Amino acid sequence: MLIICVASMCSCAIFFPVISTEGTSNVFVGQIIEMVLGAFPTDLFRPFIEGNVLQIVLIAFLVGVCIVILGKRALNLKVLVDETKTLLLKMMELVLKIIPLTIFLSIFKTVMTTSFAEFSGVWKIAGANYLMLFGFGMILLIHLKLKYGLSIKEFFRLNRRIFMFSASTVNGSASMMINMDVCKKDMKINPTLCEFWVPLSHALFAPGTLNTLVICAFVGASMSGATISIAQLLLIAFLAMQLSIVVPRAYGSNLAVFTILLTHLGFSQDAIGPMMVADIFTVNSMSFFGMFVRNCEIYDLSHQIQFSAAKT
Numbered sequence: 001m002l003i004i005c006v007a008s009m010c011s012c013a014i015f016f017p018v019i020s021t022e023g024t025s026n027v028f029v030g031q032i033i034e035m036v037l038g039a040f041p042t043d044l045f046r047p048f049i050e051g052n053v054l055q056i057v058l059i060a061f062l063v064g065v066c067i068v069i070l071g072k073r074a075l076n077l078k079v080l081v082d083e084t085k086t087l088l089l090k091m092m093e094l095v096l097k098i099i100p101l102t103i104f105l106s107i108f109k110t111v112m113t114t115s116f117a118e119f120s121g122v123w124k125i126a127g128a129n130y131l132m133l134f135g136f137g138m139i140l141l142i143h144l145k146l147k148y149g150l151s152i153k154e155f156f157r158l159n160r161r162i163f164m165f166s167a168s169t170v171n172g173s174a175s176m177m178i179n180m181d182v183c184k185k186d187m188k189i190n191p192t193l194c195e196f197w198v199p200l201s202h203a204l205f206a207p208g209t210l211n212t213l214v215i216c217a218f219v220g221a222s223m224s225g226a227t228i229s230i231a232q233l234l235l236i237a238f239l240a241m242q243l244s245i246v247v248p249r250a251y252g253s254n255l256a257v258f259t260i261l262l263t264h265l266g267f268s269q270d271a272i273g274p275m276m277v278a279d280i281f282t283v284n285s286m287s288f289f290g291m292f293v294r295n296c297e298i299y300d301l302s303h304q305i306q307f308s309a310a311k312t
Contacts, residue, residue, distance in 0.1 A: 001244070004136065004207050004293075005237040008214035011132040015124040016218040020227035057203060057245075093177055125278035128215050133289045140296045148303050158186045159295055167288040175291060176202045183295070189302045197298050206244045207293045208286030209257075213240035216258050216275050220267030223274075236265065 041047045047055035067074045144150040162182045166175040183194040217236045221228050243257045258272045
């Protein structure tokens with residue numbers, strides 16, 4: 001995720017030259033510590049009521065560790081967790097059937113309620129998004145080709161079903177079941193690894209959202225007439241990585257995280273309007289980008305495991 005942050009910043013610097021190496025700036029240590037401590041829930045129920053994904057993931061991690069430690073004493077709990085997972089996956093299959101329609105209606109509403117003046121100033125935001133997508137995507141493909149002899153044409157052929165679905169529905173969570181099937185049947189990746197990596201990557205790894213948040217910070221600085229120091233770049237990276245994890249995977253959630261990000265950085269909230277408009281033109285490609293990066297990662301991870309097993 002840090003590499004994606006750096007690549008996004010390089011892309012943004014071309015369209016929004018607001019980085020300054022002069023002077024010094026204090027990193028808001030207190031705010032960073034407060035946000036880190038915010039990952040720990042005060043009780044077991046509040047994270048689910050408030051929809052705090054990071055705290056929910058922490059609780060799930062602790063439950064998993066405790067089940068492993070308890071071993072045979074937690075057999076009934078293991079069965080309950082497994083049956084709950086089956087229930088939730090079936091619910092996602094049903095939701096998946098209506099997701100395309102709801103997303104289309106949401107985008108149509110945004111287009112119809114946005115003025116032309118807001119549309120005219122978003123080309124730089126879209127340009128930074130697409131430059132990042134193309135540049136980082138090429139780096140990943142070249143890495144896999146040089147390391148494992150990957151056939152780029154074959155990789156896209158095997159993944160065409162999930163890439164087309166994620167780009168058209170713009171919903172990473174709804175795409176998870178299809179991606180699980182693609183990784184197992186089409187990419188021939190170990191089912192155990194798929195069942196571990198695919199849900200985990202969808203919950204904790206949102207490269208498209210991360211890229212959008214970094215761009216939002218640069219747009220906010222540009223519209224505020226401010227510069228970004230090296231220390232502030234570190235804060236932007238920290239905030240973007242954390243917010244990309246906790247943001248709900250639902251349309252409209254970006255509005256909330258844009259507000260949080262710009263507030264912490266002290267930049268103009270006026271940047272939110274152009275970002276939401278630009279989202280209409282980039283959200284499909286960023287959804288594809290997220291799935292593309294996830295499947296490159298699981299391809300890399302599966303081959304590393306195979307090579308390690310062969311050596312032993």
